[in-house]
Amino acid sequence: MTLIVSPLRDVETVVRFRRPSHLITLLDPHLMGEAPRFFPDRHLKLAVDDIWEATEGKVLPSGEMVDRIIDFGRRRDLSAPLLVHCWAGVSRSTATAFILACEENPDRAEADIANALRKASSSATPNPLMVQIADDMLGRKGRMADAIAAIGAGEYAYPGAPFELTLKP
Numbered sequence: 001m002t003l004i005v006s007p008l009r010d011v012e013t014v015v016r017f018r019r020p021s022h023l024i025t026l027l028d029p030h031l032m033g034e035a036p037r038f039f040p041d042r043h044l045k046l047a048v049d050d051i052w053e054a055t056e057g058k059v060l061p062s063g064e065m066v067d068r069i070i071d072f073g074r075r076r077d078l079s080a081p082l083l084v085h086c087w088a089g090v091s092r093s094t095a096t097a098f099i100l101a102c103e104e105n106p107d108r109a110e111a112d113i114a115n116a117l118r119k120a121s122s123s124a125t126p127n128p129l130m131v132q133i134a135d136d137m138l139g140r141k142g143r144m145a146d147a148i149a150a151i152g153a154g155e156y157a158y159p160g161a162p163f164e165l166t167l168k169p
Helices: 008-018 029-034 063-074 092-104 110-120 128-137 143-151
Strands: 002-007 022-027 043-047 082-086 163-166
Touching (some): 002 008, 002 092, 022 029, 022 063, 022 092, 029 043, 043 063, 063 092, 082 092, 092 110, 092 143, 110 143, 110 163
Parallel strands (some): 022 043
Antiparallel strands (some): 002 163
16 A cells, blocks of 8 residues: 655656556645646545634535545555645645555554654644544544644645655555
């Protein structure tokens, strides 16, 4: 299982060199026009702001959105990389990668997955609301949220650098 996380600016290069089979885009609603146009039948586009508290005029991550991410991840070929990106490659996309890694590795400790995420990216700062929603959906009893809280906020980077999260059985 390989998940590639990238900021928007590097998506084209990552697609060219790593050849992912599927793509997830998470961008602010007003930026969706900038979404890449790769893999029309294997591309999940989600208009969501990078927030974790309700803010007027902004789109908050929701259970329906996280459910779509999990369902999309379940329908992919695990032998090929999946690319997930947001604007900076720091919060929404790293939360998505963590969620998918937890879903695809139900017997692996959430802390191990969070530590692998931190090792792969010093700037990863997963959106805590997305993680909490997935934690509830996947029945992880708070362990996903606790694991992300334990690794803390990543180093400041804007945007972040592309990275791969690969978990071996």
